[in-house]
Amino acid sequence: MENIWIIGAGKVGLKAAKVLGPKHGETDIILVEKDKDRCKQLKSLSFKIVCMDGVKYLVENLKEPLCPGWIIPAIPVHVAYEWLKIKLSEKFIFEPIPVPDQLETILPNPIKGDVGQFYISNADFICPENCPEPDEICTYTGKPRPRILHQFLQSIKYENFRSFVITSRQLAPGLGGYPPHTLFKALAEIQDSTAPVLLSTACRCHGVMHAFKISKKILLEKNKKLF
Numbered sequence: 001m002e003n004i005w006i007i008g009a010g011k012v013g014l015k016a017a018k019v020l021g022p023k024h025g026e027t028d029i030i031l032v033e034k035d036k037d038r039c040k041q042l043k044s045l046s047f048k049i050v051c052m053d054g055v056k057y058l059v060e061n062l063k064e065p066l067c068p069g070w071i072i073p074a075i076p077v078h079v080a081y082e083w084l085k086i087k088l089s090e091k092f093i094f095e096p097i098p099v100p101d102q103l104e105t106i107l108p109n110p111i112k113g114d115v116g117q118f119y120i121s122n123a124d125f126i127c128p129e130n131c132p133e134p135d136e137i138c139t140y141t142g143k144p145r146p147r148i149l150h151q152f153l154q155s156i157k158y159e160n161f162r163s164f165v166i167t168s169r170q171l172a173p174g175l176g177g178y179p180p181h182t183l184f185k186a187l188a189e190i191q192d193s194t195a196p197v198l199l200s201t202a203c204r205c206h207g208v209m210h211a212f213k214i215s216k217k218i219l220l221e222k223n224k225k226l227f
Contacts (some may be wrong), residue, residue: 002027002069004177007054009033009042012175013074017047019172020072030068032057055082062180072177073201078117080166080183080201081210087187092214097196099211103158107209108147115210120153122146122205130173133204150202153209161211162195168203176203190214 004020006013009031017029029047032054033039039051050057054075062071062083073079088094098116111119122138122145131139138145150167157163164186168176178201190197196213 003030004028004070004072004171005030005032005058005068006072006074007032007058007079008073008075009035009038009049010074013072014042016072016074016172016175016177017045019175021047027069055079055086058083059086062183064180064184067180070171070177070179071183072171072175078201078208078210080178080186081117081199081208083183084187084190084199085212088190088214091191091217093217095213095215097211097213099198099209100158100161103156103198103209106156108149108152113208117208117210120149120200120202120207120209122149127205128174132173133170133176138205145204148204149207150200150204153198153200153202153207156198158198160195161198162190162193163198163200164190165207166199166201168201168207170203 004027006016006029013031017031021027021029030050031042031047032050032052034053036051039049042049055077085094096115099118104110107118107120109121109124113119125140128139136144150165154163154165166178166182166186168178170176196211198209198211200207200209
């Protein structure tokens with residue numbers, strides 16, 4: 001397996017490093033953690049520790065073609081959304097907007113966040129930490145999974161919004177991530193679109209969705225010169 005960048009060295013991030021490192025032999029693990037005290041606690045580990053904000057680390061270091069094989073987001077932030085917001089803001093006016101309330105009626109078990117995002121889940125219960133995410137059957141209920149969430153979110157059509165989904169793939173039971181090319185693909189496609197965006201990161205069962213729209217800076221600057 002290729003190198004892995006783990007964003008966040010809390011309980012989940014540290015678990016990911018300990019499970020995936022030995023499991024994949026020569027894999028290089030980089031743990032990115034912004035808390036300085038936490039970084040000091042982890043110095044004795046065999047993994048490389050980078051003490052800085054995780055999203056900032058991705059913005060500064062995620063460059064094609066020199067990318068890790070996988071990114072594992074392990075912080076309470078929608079990492080893909082925050083990365084795209086910074087990257088798109090280099091060329092565009094980026095405007096966060098609430099996810100339309102009308103979508104609440106079709107999203108499974110939605111919980112609205114404090115800036116208008118939605119947390120989404122097939123489950124109305126607490127899933128086992130080490131769920132192996134089998135293809136068709138829910139580990140907890142033993143029943144067929146009602147939907148493949150990342151596919152369902154990708155298929156959403158609402159007014160003139162376009163839905164983009166970063167699919168989280170399971171690398172070990174309870175641990176998911178995505179290859180960097182999915183971020184670059186979303187960035188390229190969103191830049192070529194004038195439609196407002198629904199941006200989700202999701203696995204088969206759980207996800208988070210933000211909404212935003214972009215406009216070209218050059219148009220705004222030209223309009224300013226008219227007045």
